[in-house]
Amino acid sequence: MNHETAEKPRSHGWTRALLLALLAVLVVGVGAVLVPSEAGKPRAVPFSETARSEALSATEALLGSASLLEGTTAGGAAAGEASVGSGLADSVTLLTSQARALLPASGQQASSTSRTPGGASPKPASPGSASPSPAATPDTTTRTAFVSALSSSASRRLADAAQADGGTARLLAAVGTSQLLEASRLATIWGLPVPEATVGATPAPTPAAGCPALPGMSATAVPTPGTSSSRADLPAAVAAVVSSEQEAIYAYQVALTKLDAKASATAARWLARHQELLRGAEALGRLHCAATPPREAGYRLPASFAAKPGAALGGMEASSLTAYADLVALSEGETRQWAIDGLVDAAKRSQAWGTPVGPFPGLSIDSAALPSLPSSTPAP
Known part of the structure; x- marks a missing residue:
């Protein structure tokens, strides 16, 4: 009799514990559906997507300036600037191709993952983003200003390439390199100071003291x-x-x-x-x-x-x-x-040496396969 009395509370305890566990699972499951843990919290934009979006905005602004300069008298030469061939037709073509390559994939939202030629998964965004470029006007767009803006965009693209994910980094590095060379080309044609480029001085990282034997090292x-x-x-x-x-x-x-x-x-x-x-x-x-x-x-x-x-x-x-x-x-x-x-x-x-590198140095991109720019964006 005593033995049966002892077993009954123990059985009752196990049943109660089981019911409580099932209830907890049910509450957690329903709560996860009805009250998301991230509710009300804005989704962070990956750095690679932010960098691509900023590159697109800057390139579209440059394209607008180039198109405006190309259509003005003497190719946008201001007082004190030599009135020689503008060389801007090539710039418009180059910037158009770059803007098309920087467009997000079809149906992609600003907060979604970037997809660029040779793309890779993006990293979390870092704080701080560039302000939108002001619209180009005849009063603000000159050859000097355009070369300066082109060089500044190139520097920003190259800096962002150092932090972005694989495919985005490669695209940004190519665009930045091309824009830097274009700024130098135009400055030479127009008799303006050639933008300085602080590249070529980065030493290679110090190698390890020794390497373990790895498969395929033959x-x-x-x-x-x-x-x-x-x-x-x-x-x-x-x-x-x-x-x-x-x-x-x-x-x-x-x-x-x-x-x-x-x-x-x-x-x-x-x-x-x-x-x-x-x-x-x-x-x-x-x-x-x-x-x-x-x-x-x-x-x-x-x-x-x-x-x-x-x-x-x-x-x-x-x-x-x-x-x-x-x-x-x-x-x-x-x-x-x-x-x-x-x-x-x-x-x-x-x-x-006289060999142009085009809008994407180091990348094989078929310009004909790129998406078209929105109708509001200037095009050649």
Whole structure:
């Protein structure tokens, strides 16, 4: 009798505990549906989306200014500015392509995830955003103001590229590089001060003291010089930059014997720069424990190299842009900043040799496949 009396309260206790547990689950489940934990809290806009949106606004404002300048007398030359060819038709075309590439994906809201060529998942937004650019008017739009605005936009795009996610970073770096070169081109045509660009001085990060043995760290994992790897990862991107710099050094060494005195002096200076870049790229390989191509005794040069070495060097510099753009997308921190500087540096050398890099240095974007701009945005 006593035994049965003891078991009854224990059974009753288990039943009560079970009922309470089921009730708690029911309350939590219903509460999660009826009262969301984030109710009333605005959704944070990812930094990559904010940077893309600001780049679009700035580029559309620049496009409006360029279109306005192009339609004014003497190409917008103000008092004290030389009235020479404006060169703005190319600027309008370039900025139009960039604005189309910066448009959000169809149906995408401002707070949604960015989708750019080679895109990646965005990071949380950082505080602070640029104010909308004021509308361009004949009284405020001059050549000097336009070059300054173009250079400022380029600097902002390159700075944001250092923080954005992979694909967005690559697009912003390409747009910023192109805008910087366009500002320099127009300043030269118009006889204005060329905007300063503080690139090319970022040292490669210090490599690690040693690397553990990693799978795939063999000669077969290293891309053959002159070819690109089908792998899309950081080690492959570093190896591609190393290979590109090795070829550049060989080409510049050969070109020194074929160029005139002035061009040869420029080539000698840039040969030293490529040797510095190669050391930096090899240091990145050690930093990231990535296999890199060994240095070769020689490389196959274009058939046109003997007759037009300068043009051949320009084409070679342009072809190296893809490797640097890929490294921008696949890296972060100091490595990405080094890659951004390398991208700008290579684009400037390419243009100096007479090879234009277009609106997206290092990216393969079919302008015909880009979405159209809204009708309110100026277009060529």
